[in-house]
Amino acid sequence: MSIRYERITRVSIVVRSLSERTLDEGTKEGTKCADFARASTQRRENHPNPMDTLWLVLVLALVTGRAQGSFMEQPLARISVHRALIELEDTASISASPDLLGAKGETAEYVTVKFRRAANAENTDWIGVFSPANFNASTCTEPDGVPSKDQFPKLCSAPVKYKYANFSSPNYVRSGEGSLSFRLINMRADYSFGLFKGDVSNPVLLAVSNTVSFTSPRAPSFMRLANGFEWNEITVTWTSDYGQDEAMPLVKWGLLDDKERTLTAAMTVTFSRDDMCGAPATTVGWRSPGYIHTGHLKELWPNKKYFYQVAHKLENGSYVWGRSSVFKSPPFPGQDSLQRVVIFGDMGKAERDGSNEYSMYQPGCLNTTDTLASDIDNYDIIILNGDMAYANGYASQWDQFLEQVEPLSSRVPFMVTSGNHERDWPFSGSFYGSSDSGGECGVPAQTLFNMPAVNRAKYWYQTDWGLFRFCIANTEEDWREGTEQWAFLEECFSSVNRQKQPWLIFIAHRVLGYSSGDFYAAEGSFSEPMGRDLQKLWQKYRVDLAFYGHVHNYERTCPIYENVCLSQEKHHYSGQFNATIHIVAGGGGAGLALFAPFNTSWSFVKDYDFGFTKLTSFNRSSLLLEYKRSSDGLVYDKFWITRHYKDVLGCDRRTTFCPLITLAT
Numbered sequence: 001m002s003i004r005y006e007r008i009t010r011v012s013i014v015v016r017s018l019s020e021r022t023l024d025e026g027t028k029e030g031t032k033c034a035d036f037a038r039a040s041t042q043r044r045e046n047h048p049n050p051m052d053t054l055w056l057v058l059v060l061a062l063v064t065g066r067a068q069g070s071f072m073e074q075p076l077a078r079i080s081v082h083r084a085l086i087e088l089e090d091t092a093s094i095s096a097s098p099d100l101l102g103a104k105g106e107t108a109e110y111v112t113v114k115f116r117r118a119a120n121a122e123n124t125d126w127i128g129v130f131s132p133a134n135f136n137a138s139t140c141t142e143p144d145g146v147p148s149k150d151q152f153p154k155l156c157s158a159p160v161k162y163k164y165a166n167f168s169s170p171n172y173v174r175s176g177e178g179s180l181s182f183r184l185i186n187m188r189a190d191y192s193f194g195l196f197k198g199d200v201s202n203p204v205l206l207a208v209s210n211t212v213s214f215t216s217p218r219a220p221s222f223m224r225l226a227n228g229f230e231w232n233e234i235t236v237t238w239t240s241d242y243g244q245d246e247a248m249p250l251v252k253w254g255l256l257d258d259k260e261r262t263l264t265a266a267m268t269v270t271f272s273r274d275d276m277c278g279a280p281a282t283t284v285g286w287r288s289p290g291y292i293h294t295g296h297l298k299e300l301w302p303n304k305k306y307f308y309q310v311a312h313k314l315e316n317g318s319y320v321w322g323r324s325s326v327f328k329s330p331p332f333p334g335q336d337s338l339q340r341v342v343i344f345g346d347m348g349k350a351e352r353d354g355s356n357e358y359s360m361y362q363p364g365c366l367n368t369t370d371t372l373a374s375d376i377d378n379y380d381i382i383i384l385n386g387d388m389a390y391a392n393g394y395a396s397q398w399d400q401f402l403e404q405v406e407p408l409s410s411r412v413p414f415m416v417t418s419g420n421h422e423r424d425w426p427f428s429g430s431f432y433g434s435s436d437s438g439g440e441c442g443v444p445a446q447t448l449f450n451m452p453a454v455n456r457a458k459y460w461y462q463t464d465w466g467l468f469r470f471c472i473a474n475t476e477e478d479w480r481e482g483t484e485q486w487a488f489l490e491e492c493f494s495s496v497n498r499q500k501q502p503w504l505i506f507i508a509h510r511v512l513g514y515s516s517g518d519f520y521a522a523e524g525s526f527s528e529p530m531g532r533d534l535q536k537l538w539q540k541y542r543v544d545l546a547f548y549g550h551v552h553n554y555e556r557t558c559p560i561y562e563n564v565c566l567s568q569e570k571h572h573y574s575g576q577f578n579a580t581i582h583i584v585a586g587g588g589g590a591g592l593a594l595f596a597p598f599n600t601s602w603s604f605v606k607d608y609d610f611g612f613t614k615l616t617s618f619n620r621s622s623l624l625l626e627y628k629r630s631s632d633g634l635v636y637d638k639f640w641i642t643r644h645y646k647d648v649l650g651c652d653r654r655t656t657f658c659p660l661i662t663l664a665t
Ligand SMILES: [Fe+2]
Pocket: 001, 002, 386, 387, 419, 420, 421, 509, 549, 550, 551
């Protein structure tokens, strides 16, 4: 969603549930976010900045209990790149060191940037990080790729990120000197830094730094695993700067405990500016995505640890190797084993060096990443339910996001769905006509993540994991009865053998079920206004759980059908299936969303915080759902389902979807 945003604070606002459980007892706010907020506050006290007005508004809004400001815009969108002027000053300078990174194979390193503006230094001066390093007008192109006809000095690409000059230099205005620390990742091109005046709204470039490069800028990076079409197949996807005709991409892999290794050739795809649907993706947000490679590792043994390493074989016979890693292969459908699944949505990206600080675009995402990474051995598969990077047309942000999640995506299958911030664009075929994708219209997401969709441009798919069947919708395409997607979902629900795979899970980005998010409440629907068309399928096929994102908080319902709770039990569901339990898990990191200021009968638990859900199937009759906060990884809600096959075969006669029977004997 992109309607409302409330600033993260040390005070966690918890909406008490209808259950006896009090969610906020003994909790602590995320350390990193708290430290960051504290540090930012300190900087502002020392160095007045025009943005302080914005900060004050946010604080006042928080004090009054409701912040209605819309701060969900992509931070880079605040920079008026198209209006930027180049007026280099002799008395201004900027330099970065070291100028060579990654000498020991590092894929991310910090550089120190020193700058000086001998006269007229201002609090609104800022430093932009650009990649490629050559960002002057000579590289400008029109959306169709031809050289720009404009002759006046200008910029043609947005920076990767930025900081104000006084960010860590309290005396910048007085002394005219300062320094900053930036974390750079290897994203296939060199970097340079620009010193600007005029704030981000009227940028004027005063000085350009030296170039900073990585030792192996073309090397493979950002590994991400996914389930393949078959249960015994895993795909390995990564990014490099080697085109298909320059080097052969491949994966070396094998059982971790064996010495035998297999080499599997990978395919190569990419996309161009012409594939984008509009600005900024076609203009200042465009940056080459490099090449995306995918290798299919097939005929895996179930539940075994595998080694893998990606590489490129050059024409001279030498290899450029990526980092090696390990994953555990999927269990076979119906395999009775411990299986653990993480599901959440709306993650976003953030800068570990504090860049873009005043936007606080997705304040919880680093906590989510780090909390999951620290416990990755206890998760088998992660499903990120849409609104992943919030790149919104700024292609560099996808690289930043891929680097952020690599500790997760390189270790377990990292399955994704399509959200409005990946897909929506007017008149591009998306079901919703918003411009939330910033002109991407789904192309980067669908290319960067190799999901087992029959048609990746549509991005709905089914995937199995042992005792689980996941039917994954794409809410940004029409799902209603009579559509192609409806037919897919019914086939997905109906084709699973529940005796072998008892847990049937529906996943979709937008809330098609139930949410107390205030903007859904304002609609009077507590879901997408055209939502719940699918409820007769959920009921007919006994879908256990339905997960959503889009609303940036956590909420779970009773087992519900047509607005009526079919059970008042809150902690342990056993016996015959009543109805689907709906779970909003949209607190992956993007700014939190308010709940409506009243309770409904169907909402059992709410939490206004960042977090994720974990499903654990201990065997074919016991399932545990846990909701964990990102800040501490502790469990703040949970419930059990104990169900046998005969319970799935049964039918709650209060609904209208029980199968007909004959009176004949
Ligand atoms: Fe969304």
